[in-house]
Amino acid sequence: MEYLLFIVSDPAAPPYIPEEDNIEEWVADVERRGVSRVGNRLRPASDATTVTVRDGQTILTDGPFADTKEWIAGFDLIDVENLDEAIEIAAKHPMARFGRVEVRPVWPFE
């Protein structure tokens, strides 16, 4: 099953400690398992542009669609056996400690 992991910042999370960021280890682990499809960091929300089309008009907004203190800092598409495996991989991601990871099953084509 495919899951998209949203790597989300969390202002209430413990402060980020660069020495404890073991993202290379995490990437090596998902690659060894052969479950990673694609994944990357994202530029901050201040660099986002929100696009809306209403009555044929394209409206652009500078910034994310919702004005919150949390933003999506990255994403990883993984293909694993089941939710337990997705949870295990999400829990090992360093941002699960410094932020949070939302695990969303991909809606497959019927």
Place this chain on the structure above:
Amino acid sequence: MTAEVSRILATVAESERLRIVATLIRLTGDWELSEDCFQDAVARALTSWPQRGIPDNPAAWLTTVSKNLVIDAHRRASTEQKAATRLAREIEIDAERGDEMDVPTTDDALDDDRLRLIFTCCHPALAMESRVALTLRTVMGLSVAETARVFLATEQTMQKRLVRARAKIRAAGIPYRVPPPELLPERTSGVLAVLYLLFTEGYSSGSGAELVRTPLADEAIRLTRLMVTLMHDSPQLPEVLGLLALELFQQSRTGTRVDDAGDLVLLEDQNRSLWDHAAIADGVAVLESAETVRQRLGGVVGSYQLQAQIAQQHATAATAAATDFARIAELYGRLARVAPSPVVDLNRAVAVAMADGADAGLALLDVLDYDARLASYHLLPATRADLLRRSGRFAEALPHYRRALELAPSDPERRFLQRRIDEVRLSGR
């Protein structure tokens, strides 16, 4: 004849339902269909058995008919004939496997559909109330209306919640399985937490007027016993036994916790001769076997065993005054290390007060005042008030009783606190 059929059918359906439904869910992945087909099979038995006689093996009859109904339903629903044929074949293979029930099909002692169902219902990716609702409905076999009553919700709300929970299991890829060894300790604790929640909901309802709902507590004990059977060779068995013992000790007092007027009776004021001493003896034996198994398998004494040991101290004391509170305080100290919680600290403070005097207990409560998790917990001010009352400081006790009254969640507790307020006001004069 018909009365005889109904009686036998009810017994067989009761004892076979969980096993049959759990297997159908594994084969089809369709929870509602599995429950419905089992119900339909029971309905068919009710018309067929009086005419054709009760089959030699009623359980096998119900299993076969349920499986056939599932295949039929798939055939009707599936535009693709192949899917139904494949399912029929799988069920056949499964039946061949099942014929050799006495021979373990795998080396895994935990290979049991009922256990798969229980672990899936209690998966931590589901909200706690969904876990409880699914367990009540699918594992315990309560109707939607009965499940709704436990939550004090409408049937419609409950139906929606169940549909949503089943949909998440399917869509989010929650596996229908007994967790692998590395997840088993954590997931077993999760299942035990759901069972204990069911038990305490039955034992003392969290809110509202009713204080004791025994049938649910009985059901929870039945399910805990089933877990003991199903987890018989697992390192988690001591904790399952610990939970069973804890439930038995608490259940032994059901009849004496509330008086005829529906008011709370404190442990120290209960008539101990009315306690269910068979249940207590059972609890003592279960807890002993938990310790035997734990010593054989190794591992630390878990939180349910410790809670059961505490309950055992209360249950086996000849009088309230003879209770070994020093031992209880020590057990709470150990429990706080295994499963830290401010409520455990609160209980330890009470035990310390009983063993070493009110001041020692009050000093421990002072620390808990700073714990935000207890900020609206009525038992913190109620405990402080009680310790002050016991040492004759009635005027000091009064504001704490009043604060507890504001926070108390149930009518009997509010009535109890009001009585205490009246008492200390009189005594304080």
